[in-house]
Amino acid sequence: xxxxxxxxxxxxxxxxxxxxxxxxxxxxxxxxxxxxxxxxxxxxxxxxxxxxxxxxxxxxxxxxxxxxxxxxxxxxxxxxxxxxxxxxxxxxxxxxxxxxxxxxxxxxxxxxxxxxxxxxxxxxxxxxxxxxxxxxxxxxxxxxxxxxxxxxxxxxxxxxxxxxxxxxxxxxxxxxxxxxxxxxxxxxxxxxxxxxxxxxxxxxxxxxxxxxxxxxxxxxxxxxxxxxxxxxxxxxxxxxxxxxxxxxxxxx
Numbered sequence: 001x002x003x004x005x006x007x008x009x010x011x012x013x014x015x016x017x018x019x020x021x022x023x024x025x026x027x028x029x030x031x032x033x034x035x036x037x038x039x040x041x042x043x044x045x046x047x048x049x050x051x052x053x054x055x056x057x058x059x060x061x062x063x064x065x066x067x068x069x070x071x072x073x074x075x076x077x078x079x080x081x082x083x084x085x086x087x088x089x090x091x092x093x094x095x096x097x098x099x100x101x102x103x104x105x106x107x108x109x110x111x112x113x114x115x116x117x118x119x120x121x122x123x124x125x126x127x128x129x130x131x132x133x134x135x136x137x138x139x140x141x142x143x144x145x146x147x148x149x150x151x152x153x154x155x156x157x158x159x160x161x162x163x164x165x166x167x168x169x170x171x172x173x174x175x176x177x178x179x180x181x182x183x184x185x186x187x188x189x190x191x192x193x194x195x196x197x198x199x200x201x202x203x204x205x206x207x208x209x210x211x212x213x214x215x216x217x218x219x220x221x222x223x224x225x226x227x228x229x230x231x232x233x234x235x236x237x238x239x240x241x242x243x244x245x246x247x248x249x250x251x252x
Contacts, residue, residue, distance in 0.1 A: 005045075012049050022113065024053035029091060030084040031059050032077060039087050043094045052113035056091045057106050058084055085236055103186045105235050122181040124174070124197065132162075140169045172249050174198040179208065180242045183221075188229030211248060215241060 003011075008025075015023055025046050029039070046054060061068040061078055070076035079087070092102060100108035104122060107115065120127050121137075129136045133147045146152060146163040155162045169177070175198035182189035191212070195205040212228050215221045220234035220241055234241060 009049075021052075023049065023051045024055070024115070025049060025051045026055040026057065027091070029056050029058050029087045030079045032079060036087065036090065040090060040094065043091050047094070047098045053107070053109040053115060054095060054100060055107050056088065056095075058088060088236075101186075105184050105230075105238055119185070122185050124178045124181065140174065142167045142169060171199040172204070175200045175204065175208065176245055176248055179248075180245050183228065183230055183234075183241060183245075184238065186229065188224065188227040190227050208248060211244060215244060 012023065027042070027046065034042075059067075059078070061071040061076075067076065071078055092108075095108045096102065099110060101111055102108050103114050104118065107118060109115070117127065119125075124137075126138045127136060128138070129145070132145055132149045132152045135142070135144045143164045143166040146165075148163075152162045175194050178194045178198060179189055182194070191205050191209050194200075194208065195202070200208075212221055215234070216223065216228075220231060220237065221228050222231050230238060230241065
């Protein structure tokens with residue numbers, strides 16, 4: 001991020017002065033060199049701003065980024081798994097104590113202030129994105145606009161749609177995505193609903209249930225009411241759960 005901690009405070013003051021009450025703050029956790037005490041103070045400071053919504057994402061060393069190059073060459077080092085989990089848990093505990101509900105793995109809100117767009121994505125709903133690099137999803141089509149701003153504007157000025165990459169989702173891909181993203185939410189997934197919305201067969205639904213059952217035996221999922229939801233341990237290793245579900249595409 002290009003801003004400082006002081007900039008955040010000044011921005012919050014300006015937003016409040018402009019009359020906005022619905023404020024959200026995003027945090028990057030697991031930054032190398034930031035100890036647990038400073039991280040706890042950061043969370044406390046965020047709660048002090050009284051936002052309606054808080055996102056907490058673990059730092060990742062993306063390929064092609066300066067940080068990625070530092071890690072690859074040994075100049076920098078990311079936190080270990082246990083240290084990362086400890087910081088994410090500290091944030092979860094502090095935010096829960098302050099009245100924020102963890103409605104998705106990385107997102108917390110006061111009740112009634114969950115992010116509607118994010119929930120639409122996780123639940124496989126339709127949405128339209130405008131602008132360069134924006135993504136959209138309608139029916140079985142998903143597309144992403146080209147990132148080139150000049151080309152985007154030129155196409156619009158000449159009455160042509162922007163260049164975009166388009167993907168048509170199969171029944172299986174739709175089902176797997178509904179399962180992966182739905183499990184990220186506190187509501188979890190209902191396999192009957194997944195089958196109805198994706199169009200997979202009853203036989204395929206049974207394979208999905210069998211996989212979910214195996215993950216449940218491993219302590220990563222539990223069946224609550226009519227839905228499968230991640231356990232606390234499951235949230236910690238949600239990427240592993242996603243990989244297991246992706247494997248269904250080879251079997252279904």
